[in-house]
Amino acid sequence: MLVKINSIAVLGVDVVRVTVEVNIASRGFPSFDIVGLPNKSIAESKERIKTAIQNSGIEFPSSKKITVNLAPAGMPKEGTFYDLAIATGIVCASKGIKPPEDSMFFGELSLDGSLRHTKGAFLAALYLEDIGLRSIFLPLNSANEAAVFTGINVYGLSTMGELVSHITGKMQLAPYKNAAIDTRSKHVSTQDSEVVGQEYAKRALEIAAAGGHNVLLIGSPGVGKTMLSRMFSGMLAPLTQQESHEVTKIYSVTGKIPPGGSLITARPFRAPHHTVSYAGFIGGGNPIRPGEISLAHRGVLFMDEFTEFHKDIIEALRQPMEEGKVTITRSSMSVELPCRFLLLAACNPCPCGYLWHHKNKCKCSVPDVERYRKKLSGPILDRIDIVCRMRDFELKSPDQNVLSSHDSHGNNSEIKMVIDRIYAAHKIQEKRFDGVGTVLNSEMTNMQVGLHANLSVEAKVLLNRAVESYGLSARSYFKIVKVARTIADLGGAGDIEPPHIAEALQYKTSTL
Amino acid sequence: MSEAALFDTVKYKTRKMEPGDSFPESLYPEILRGINSFPKVLFYKGDIVTGLFDNCVAVVGSRNMTMYGRTVTRNLVSALCAGGITVVSGFMYGIDATAHASCVEFGGKTVAVMPCGIEMIHPPRQKDLYMDILQNGGLVLSEYDEEFPPCVWTYPRRNRIVAGLCKAVLVVEAGEDSGSLITAGFARKYGRRVMAVPGPVTSLVSAGTLKLIKEGADMVCSAEDLMRLLGHGKGQVIGEHFVETIENNLNKLSTKIISVLGKEPLDISMLSKILEIDIPLLSVEMTNLSLAGVICEREGMYYVS
Structure with a gap:
């Protein structure tokens, strides 16, 4: 039969x-x-x-x-x-x-x-x-x-x-009912938020989390790059239902959902080691499996020691970062995998790491440093919206204000306020892009920028002046407007005013 | 050496001069003949204008230049240019290159002494500066011909020519084992004036200059110091005086920022702690000041320009 x-x-x-x-x-x-x-x-x-x-x-x-x-x-x-x-x-x-x-x-x-x-x-x-x-x-x-x-x-x-x-027909099975499981990671632990000082970097990460902008943190060992990045995963707003489905799909295929698990509601945070293989990073193999960039879809791809990654891997990021998807083609088939991630990269200022350190002597020659920085090629830097340099600080006296976090009572109400602002900015963006397919400001197409990011006359003048004096590319121009849009959202503003542009410029114009 | 280092010889012909030349009049710098190991032949590109070697001062320093070193070099070179003094240096990146570049910018005369064959540019990536020097009436010198590669021993020998050409050597920034100290050593041996710019005692690239001062070098703290030591009266600095005029139009916060940054360069996080101003507000102000050209940012640190 x-x-x-x-x-x-x-x-x-x-x-x-x-x-x-x-x-x-x-x-x-x-x-x-x-x-x-x-x-x-x-x-x-x-x-x-x-x-x-x-x-x-x-x-x-x-x-x-x-x-x-x-x-x-x-x-x-x-x-x-x-x-x-x-x-x-x-x-x-x-x-x-x-x-x-x-x-x-x-x-x-x-x-x-x-x-x-x-x-x-x-x-x-x-x-x-x-x-x-x-x-x-x-x-x-x-x-x-x-x-x-x-x-x-x-x-x-x-x-x-x-x-x-x-x-x-001996026994009738009853359909299974979903028992929702909250996979959201517990809120930021107090320990993780105890990064001393670095208010500038914290603000940069706040903007990045709110609008999904790519970030590069540069700093000597021990200034708190990795710690801030760990804190970052707790600052992200939960996934919307649509996003949750997209992410769960990828995790289901790769067998990353535990037995009894259900929808993934927390944004993924992937931190591949710099020895990751090409196929493991971009996706590939036979049959084709999603790589780290797809596993970071709608979440964060944290690349610690960014400059230590193989050059091919760094350069391969270009198109996926722009398009939010990667097409892997083999002779037998072609597969399109989603990979709309937020790149959070961290690296040292020079090979030995201590170029900016106030005390440790840097052992690198000028050409060494230049060679090291060449790994951060122009096209990749152009796709990074927020560049943040983290300096270590000199501890002048034990009771110096620098060591205590903003709130001297030891609770982290500061971080809660930041998270509230980020969630609020997400809500604004959700409303703005309702039904368009776009989710965050960073994903706006140039046409959408014209539609949703209204610059006041003064803001336009300021931006044009900056473009001229810093020689910014057209892509940078739009990136700055997008970041400014997020800054305005964080402040609950409608139109983009000069202060928003000016702050966005801070994160982009710094020369490398 | 890479091909990029080879210089297109069509435009700037290599010529040579020897101490024995006498017709119509020797081009070989008289002052250089005063040292006991003067080069038997010098190759050069560019034109030797009358009086080029009459009044030379070497401006040398560390490869690892700080923003402080850069500012000081530009400032002092501008005074030298205004005084019609030829600036001699070693074409290395860092202070040397800044000295050449500032000299070109301020319209002064400059001489670059190379540690390699005359047909080479070393370091090769400073090709643009090399061309700038030649196009603006500067001179490139070497005692080696063709494409003789630079090696460990050619650098100190080059330094002896730098010191030998000048009546004074100014060291802006130098580490404890810097090649600039070798130049200063030659200058002292040849009886030339040695001058040094002091820096913070914590700075690694000021260790060498502070050592020179301790050993009796003349301390240069300003353009006036420099010109007085060179017997040029008070001297003048070209440009660079715009900060005061802009300052009148600045708001209160900007004035505070400038006064704090004037004391020491800071990154934005520290600045926000000291001024007790939130990062977003401070960022806005920093952008405005940067665009106005009042402050500048380098590697995350802000300086008053």
């Missing part, structure tokens, strides 16, 4: 519909074959499926000729989630029953017949309706991921046996 089961194949972060055809023939030599370009993990599933079915107390048709075809047969397929679809097909075909209509079967089997948490469940559920299905059967541990969508039936299974009882 021939049975057809619905499934999917994952291409980057998109899916295509796949039909799993299972035929059990009485005639022919006993065998179990899977065709349709399965990869190693699918080919190996034969043993898992056979053992799992037997251990569930169901008879496996070992004496028959079993043929499984994954159609369309010309497309390479990968993933352990086909286990359940193939097993269901075999059970249905051998028992001569019809599988449930408009349903997808998704999940990896364990030898004892139980179902394991499988990556990609969110994606399967997201596209379920698009490919014309209504129900999805998947492992109980993955059900929470899939159950965020209304209008579809999600059935969480803990064993293969439960499914068979459901299909044969």
Whole structure:
């Protein structure tokens, strides 16, 4: 008997519909074959499926000729989630029953017949309706991921046996209900906010967090670059629902959602080490998997020791930073991955790190420093909206005001105020870009800049003067207006006034 | 050496002069012949105008120039230019290059003594400055011909020519083991005046100049000091006097900022602590002052220009 089961194949972060055809023939030599370009993990599933079915107390048709075809047969397929679809097909075909209509079967089997948490469940559920299905059967541990969508039936299974009882009508499974989990990271801990001084850098990060602008922090070791960056992740506003779906998709595909996990609501904060490989950073491999820049989608890509990254990796950032997506093309396929991230880069002023230090002697010659800074090429710097130099300060006396944070009572009301301002600025932007697809000021197209960033006459005069005297590029011009827009939003202002432009200029004009 | 270092010889022909030349009149600087190891031949590019070597002062210093060193160099060179004095230096980046560049800017005469063959530009990335010097009537000198590469021993030998050409050597900034101290040493040996600009005792690039002062070098604190030591009366500084006129039009906060930055250069975080003004407000003021040219920013530090 021939049975057809619905499934999917994952291409980057998109899916295509796949039909799993299972035929059990009485005639022919006993065998179990899977065709349709399965990869190693699918080919190996034969043993898992056979053992799992037997251990569930169901008879496996070992004496028959079993043929499984994954159609369309010309497309390479990968993933352990086909286990359940193939097993269901075999059970249905051998028992001569019809599988449930408009349903997808998704999940990896364990030898004892139980179902394991499988990556990609969110994606399967997201596209379920698009490919014309209504129900999805998947492992109980993955059900929470899939159950965020209304209008579809999600059935969480803990064993293969439960499914068979459901299909044969012995027992009716109840659709799974989503239990929302707040994955937002706990609020900024007091310890992280105890970066001493550096008010300038803190203000720069506030603007960056509010408008999604790229930042470069330059400073000697120990001035607080890494600590401020850690604090930064706690300053970000939570994801909107749309953004949350985009991020969860990527995390689901890469298997980064824990068992029982659901939607991701906190902005991702990725901090790859500078030895990261090209494919691991941009995305790639076979099949193509999202890299760090996609994992940082709608969040922060923190590149500590920016200049230590391989030059190719730094230069590869150019287009993704501009377009918010990266297209990875291989001879067999081409995949587009989203990567709208905020780049937070940190580096030293020179190879030894102590060029600006008040006490430690810098051991670098002038050409050394120049060579080091050449790694920060013009095109990359042009894409960074906020450059912030962090100087260490000389501790003159122990009771000097510098050491205590703004609030002398030891509580961090300062940081709470900053976060409130950032959230408020996000709300303003949400309203501004309602339904346009843009989320933050930094993503505005030049046309949108003309539409939403209204400069007062005085502001225009000031900006033109600055462009002339600093020789700014056209891209820089728009970047400054975008940053000024965010500064105005933080202050709740409508039009952009000269002070907003002037402050934005502070972060851009500093020469390197 | 890279090809970029090779100089297009078509426009500026290399000529040479020797101490024995006598017709119609020796171009070889008389003052240089006064040292016991004077070069037997000098190659040069550019024109030797009458009196070029009559009144030379060397302005030398550290490669790791600070903003302070830059400001002082520009200021003192402007006085030298106004006094018609030729500024001699070693074409190295840092103080040397600033001295040459300021001299070109203020329309003075300058001589660059190279540590390498006359057909080379070293350091190569200062090609623009090299061209500026020649285009503005300056002179490039070397005792090595062709593309003789610069090496460890050519630098001190170059320094001996710098000292030998000048009646006085001014060291603006120098580290403790700086090559400028070698130049000063030659100057002392040849009986030339050694002058040094003091700097903060905490600054690494002032250690050498302070050492010179301790050893008896003349201290130069202003353009007047310099010109008096050179026997030029009070002297004058070209330009650079705009701060006062602008200051009248500045608001209260700007005046405060300038007065604080006048004492010591600061970064914006420290400035905000000292003035007790929030960063956003201060940033606005700093941009306005920068655009007005009253202050300037370098590597995160703000200076009164």
